[in-house]
Amino acid sequence: MITIYALCGGYLELPYESMIRDASPSRWTVPIECFLIDHPRGRLLFDTGLHCDTLTNMLGRYGPERATRFGVHSKAGDDVVSQLARVGLEPADVPFVANSHWHFDHCGGNEFFPQATIIVQQREMDAARSPELLAQGKYRPSPKDYDHPLRYHAVDGDHDVFGDGSVVLIPTYGHTPGHQSLLVRRGRDERLLFTADACYTRENMDRDILPTVVWDEREMSHALGRLRDLRDKQGAMTVYGHDPAQWRTLRQAPAPMA
Ligand SMILES: [Zn+2]
Structure with a gap:
């Protein structure tokens, strides 16, 4: 039996119109979501959230531009290591970590998992290590979040984590490479889909609307369509990447979400 825990990685305040591109400018606060999948053969942590230093020193960690664009509304304990402790675990109890992508709110806690195998798509890794591509400025990961001596495992496309088809990473390129x-x-019959930032909110999927933070529009639209098919045609219970309304309805750790 697989048990899933929703771990609160804190909250970020940001421009609403960056998530829903036709919205009027305003600020809103969204959850940072991490999920622990407890499988009989081991555990997978999907995303590691914000680095714990962002709670107290966003400016020092990321500089003035991001400190102005993003407000951090997290409290002590809203970091992935503290959240794991709520379910009685330490990082060493988690053999597999996956990063949806390498934006700072999804891989900030990577450095605390030196024993884990960290699964990332090859394309994300190649892009983050390409000076030419980074110079274009459309994809802006922060090396201080992921560039540590960790055991990264690059995959290309679908990746079946435990080899039994029950926990599968699926490529949804476009938000980032x-x-x-x-x-x-x-x-x-039960399927649970964790979109991460391939779909920020239910509104993005229902209205087929992209955010402004996009690496490749065509690829991101295609991925959003694939995710919508999983939800609407295959009945997958869908957990969006940063949906405040949905997050309030999910049972959070230490209780299992599902
Ligand atoms: Zn995000």
């Missing part, structure tokens, strides 16, 4: 989402199959 190598974004991936997570599909969990439980029992015969």
